[in-house]
Amino acid sequence: MRRVNIIYAGLIAALALTSVAFGQMAPQMPELRRTPLDQEAVWTIEHINGGAYRAMTNNHGTVFVVTSEGIILADPLSYEFAVWLKQEFATRFGVPVKYVVYSHYHWDHASGGGVFADTATFVAHENLPAYLEMPPDSTTLSDVVGQYEPLAALDADGNGLVELSEVPKDLQRFPGSKQSIFEGFDANKDGALNGAEVVRGALGFVHPPDITYSDEIEITLGDQRVNLTWVGDMNHSSDTSLITFPDDDVILIVDYISFRLPNREMDYELGKFEEWMNAIRLTEEQAKKYEFTATGHGPVGNWEGVQRWRVYLETLQNEVAAGIAAGKSLEDMQRDIKMEEYSDLEGFDWVDENVLGMYHFLTD
Numbered sequence: 001m002r003r004v005n006i007i008y009a010g011l012i013a014a015l016a017l018t019s020v021a022f023g024q025m026a027p028q029m030p031e032l033r034r035t036p037l038d039q040e041a042v043w044t045i046e047h048i049n050g051g052a053y054r055a056m057t058n059n060h061g062t063v064f065v066v067t068s069e070g071i072i073l074a075d076p077l078s079y080e081f082a083v084w085l086k087q088e089f090a091t092r093f094g095v096p097v098k099y100v101v102y103s104h105y106h107w108d109h110a111s112g113g114g115v116f117a118d119t120a121t122f123v124a125h126e127n128l129p130a131y132l133e134m135p136p137d138s139t140t141l142s143d144v145v146g147q148y149e150p151l152a153a154l155d156a157d158g159n160g161l162v163e164l165s166e167v168p169k170d171l172q173r174f175p176g177s178k179q180s181i182f183e184g185f186d187a188n189k190d191g192a193l194n195g196a197e198v199v200r201g202a203l204g205f206v207h208p209p210d211i212t213y214s215d216e217i218e219i220t221l222g223d224q225r226v227n228l229t230w231v232g233d234m235n236h237s238s239d240t241s242l243i244t245f246p247d248d249d250v251i252l253i254v255d256y257i258s259f260r261l262p263n264r265e266m267d268y269e270l271g272k273f274e275e276w277m278n279a280i281r282l283t284e285e286q287a288k289k290y291e292f293t294a295t296g297h298g299p300v301g302n303w304e305g306v307q308r309w310r311v312y313l314e315t316l317q318n319e320v321a322a323g324i325a326a327g328k329s330l331e332d333m334q335r336d337i338k339m340e341e342y343s344d345l346e347g348f349d350w351v352d353e354n355v356l357g358m359y360h361f362l363t364d
């Protein structure tokens with residue numbers, strides 16, 4: 001562990017020097033994501049309204065609706081959580097999952113659906129399946145950009161593979177799960193991650209959709225409906241569905257809006273900031289029509305939480321733009337932009353990373 005850490009620090013320094021040598025402002029690599037080894041899984045189910053329930057595993061949330069004919073489940077979140085959910089559904093409701101509807105393809109929301117494959121039909125936007133395809137074999141660890149850069153940088157011996165032995169034991173795990181994301185990346189299960197596997201992401205537990213749609217789709221099961229609406233091609237993903245349960249007055253929004261501060265959802269390496277803001281504005285208008293707004297992270301609230309997220313991003317945009325206009329360095333802005341009025345929200349310690357993300361949106 002210790003040896004790996006020292007080499008890792010050296011690599012970061014080398015990368016920083018390389019950027020300086022190319023005359024750019026040294027970009028700050030995001031931190032390697034970790035899960036404390038002693039973190040307990042906290043799995044909960046709470047009633048929202050009508051047939052709709054909130055299910056959470058630690059910091060990740062989803063929604064399911066119980067109908068007379070079975071259950072419609074949005075994101076399954078992780079394999080271990082899905083196994084627990086399946087038992088709870090059998091005990092509490094005595095009906096199987098008939099539909100799994102995906103908000104988007106990301107590993108920390110879409111994983112685990114295979115647990116329900118014996119009874120469920122899987123539904124997603126038509127842009128989802130392409131994300132599950134493996135990039136070409138020629139892809140190397142140096143092609144990794146953005147949130148997985150620190151994972152690629154763990155290749156301490158420089159052999160082009162991140163072996164399990166090179167990965168810290170507290171590498172991030174699936175939500176509320178003992179499974180390391182290493183297992184999700186390692187598609188060929190050879191105990192080492194190549195460039196293609198890291199670029200694709202930890203998607204090994206994402207069950208592919210049976211039904212895809214382009215603009216919107218309505219599904220009826222028993223006496224309940226679920227609607228999926230595409231919110232457009234934006235930075236967070238090009239396959240994001242806004243999920244609504246009109247018979248239960250519940251809307252589910254995942255990652256492009258959360259009821260905590262943005263984290264990696266900034267996805268600045270993909271650009272498309274204006275497209276993101278458009279999706280947020282469209283969703284804010286939709287959320288006003290529903291009593292309950294659930295997001296992928298944070299407590300169930302209402303449309304005003306969506307409005308607050310939009311205003312946060314607009315304020316951040318204005319502050320970073322003003323900093324750039326005043327000739328401030330990224331580091332100065334990360335130190336000076338506080339966003340204190342959001343200190344009650346979870347993730348408030350990510351403001352400096354949000355400044356980094358906004359800086360890239362405005363300058364790349």
Ligand SMILES: [Zn+2]
Pocket residue numbers: 104106109236254255
């Ligand atoms: Zn996501």
